[in-house]
Amino acid sequence: MRNKCILLITAVLCFFLQCTLCQKIAIGLIAPNLLVIFVVSIGLMRGKKTALFVGFFVGLLMDLFYGGYLGIYSFLYMMIGYLSGLAFRIYYDNNIKVPMLLTGGCDFLYNVGVFVFTFLLRGRVQVLFFIKRIIIPEMIYTIFLTALVYKLFYYISHRLMKQDRKERDSTWLLK
Amino acid sequence: MKKKRNFHLKSKHMLAIMSIVCVSLLITTFASDFSVQPLKDGAGYIVVPFEKGLNRIGTWMNGIADNFRDVRELAEENEKLQDQVDALKEKNNQLAVDQKELERLEELYSVDEEYSEHDKVLAQVIAKEPGNWYSTFTIDKGRRDGIQVDMNVIAAGGLVGIVTEAGPGWAIVRTIIDDGSNVSGMTVADSDTCIVSGSLELMDSGQITFSQLRDDEGRVSVGENVVTSHISDKYLEGILIGTIASIERDANNLTCTGYLVPAVDFRHLQEVLVITKLKDSAKETGDEE
Numbered sequence: 001m002r003n004k005c006i007l008l009i010t011a012v013l014c015f016f017l018q019c020t021l022c023q024k025i026a027i028g029l030i031a032p033n034l035l036v037i038f039v040v041s042i043g044l045m046r047g048k049k050t051a052l053f054v055g056f057f058v059g060l061l062m063d064l065f066y067g068g069y070l071g072i073y074s075f076l077y078m079m080i081g082y083l084s085g086l087a088f089r090i091y092y093d094n095n096i097k098v099p100m101l102l103t104g105g106c107d108f109l110y111n112v113g114v115f116v117f118t119f120l121l122r123g124r125v126q127v128l129f130f131i132k133r134i135i136i137p138e139m140i141y142t143i144f145l146t147a148l149v150y151k152l153f154y155y156i157s158h159r160l161m162k163q164d165r166k167e168r169d170s171t172w173l174l175k
Numbered sequence: 176m177k178k179k180r181n182f183h184l185k186s187k188h189m190l191a192i193m194s195i196v197c198v199s200l201l202i203t204t205f206a207s208d209f210s211v212q213p214l215k216d217g218a219g220y221i222v223v224p225f226e227k228g229l230n231r232i233g234t235w236m237n238g239i240a241d242n243f244r245d246v247r248e249l250a251e252e253n254e255k256l257q258d259q260v261d262a263l264k265e266k267n268n269q270l271a272v273d274q275k276e277l278e279r280l281e282e283l284y285s286v287d288e289e290y291s292e293h294d295k296v297l298a299q300v301i302a303k304e305p306g307n308w309y310s311t312f313t314i315d316k317g318r319r320d321g322i323q324v325d326m327n328v329i330a331a332g333g334l335v336g337i338v339t340e341a342g343p344g345w346a347i348v349r350t351i352i353d354d355g356s357n358v359s360g361m362t363v364a365d366s367d368t369c370i371v372s373g374s375l376e377l378m379d380s381g382q383i384t385f386s387q388l389r390d391d392e393g394r395v396s397v398g399e400n401v402v403t404s405h406i407s408d409k410y411l412e413g414i415l416i417g418t419i420a421s422i423e424r425d426a427n428n429l430t431c432t433g434y435l436v437p438a439v440d441f442r443h444l445q446e447v448l449v450i451t452k453l454k455d456s457a458k459e460t461g462d463e464e
Contacts, residue, residue: 012221012222012225015222015305016225016226016229017229018305019226019302019303019304019305019313020226020229020230020301020302021229021233023302023303023305024233029307030307031305031306031307033305035305047186048186048190049186052189052193061222062305064215065215065218065219065222065347066305066306066309066311066347069200069201069204070200070201070203070204070211071197071199071200071201071204072197072201074200075194075201078190078194082190111306111307111308114308115308119308119354122354122355124354124375126376129376130375133378133379134308134375138307
């Protein structure tokens with residue numbers, strides 16, 4: 001219960017930081033994506049299932065406030081949570097390189113998803129332009145931000161939240 | 176509680192279930208009139224107060240950063256501004272004369288200035304769209320202040336956008352530079368109508384595109400102002416959108432396409448005005464030709 005509360009509060013906190021502060025520190029109109037960092041960190045530190053729900057919740061917030069139809073962002077963030085959860089207990093989560101690489105990959109996939117669902121379907125076909133101008137810069141900025149904030153999420157997960165080590169959380173290693 | 180513990184879903188099954196939930200959510204909101212407004216209102220009660228507070232902190236920090244600007248830079252700027260003031264003073268005198276003339280003419284033709292007559296609500300921009308794909312923002316006024324969906328939003332220079340969602344204490348505005356925005360516009364001189372659409376591809380130049388401008392005689396030229404048109408069903412007539420930066424004749428030799436420089440500086444938008452009048456009600460009271 002306590003874990004769920006902490007996750008909920010952190011998720012909401014990240015959401016409005018993303019809407020306000022992250023937009024203020026945008027470079028060349030590109031803002032980093034704190035929400036992806038958050039969901040990926042949870043996936044890496046808490047496992048697939050938790051990250052799946054956290055991703056769904058974060059995505060739902062996005063859908064409710066800024067999405068046209070419910071479901072697109074929920075689905076994308078949920079997938080990111082699940083994908084990053086695959087790395088749970090396979091890589092050490094106290095090494096900064098792993099989350100950096102993971103956020104880079106997941107941010108790329110997420111933006112490709114947004115592009116395909118909300119731009120390509122409306123007939124915006126300039127894929128290369130969008131990759132060069134939006135997806136790659138955002139990925140780099142997000143990776144950079146990961147280096148700064150990951151320790152904070154690590155602290156939240158390992159100090160404030162209870163650890164429940166279950167065998168079923170890991171797919172490949174312990175089974 | 177203990178019994179529940181024995182029941183475990185594998186995470187991949189969970190993923191499948193939640194994916195189905197997402198897709199069904201998508202379909203329900205897409206296909207039916209199922210309203211999620213109560214849900215949105217509820218979420219807004221949690222998030223918006225924090226956003227307001229954070230925004231205040233952000234503005235405060237911006238103020239501090241500005242204080243650290245180089246003194247020399249400021250002196251230089253001061254000099255430049257002084258020149259500008261002189262030039263503007265001269266211009267102002269000229270304009271004052273023109274204004275008098277305009278007033279006289281207006282009286283003569285009994286033209287009422289619709290634009291300034293509308294009631295407006297001043298609102299603060301408190302949050303922006305979290306991603307980099309769209310250009311929408313949240314303002315700190317909502318239904319309680321009389322704001323409704325489809326109301327026009329303006330700033331000092333001209334048209335900013337339109338309210339797409341209105342919660343009790345906040346509203347979401349889609350700007351005209353948003354990739355999904357289309358506005359019906361017309362040129363000031365000849366009332367030739369065109370469609371003004373935002374495009375993410377032009378984010379660096381800050382311009383927006385216009386198309387389907389019918390201009391048989393080639394009278395429209397660079398530098399002409401484009402305002403919202405009389406045939407638009409959501410935008411009030413006569414709000415300045417921008418100035419034509421370039422124009423090109425289409426292959427069909429009938430219509431023109433080109434780029435506009437918006438009248439509003441979208442990068443430094445902090446306060447906007449919402450016109451609390453819908454086009455529909457304007458139609459009822461206004462005379463139709």
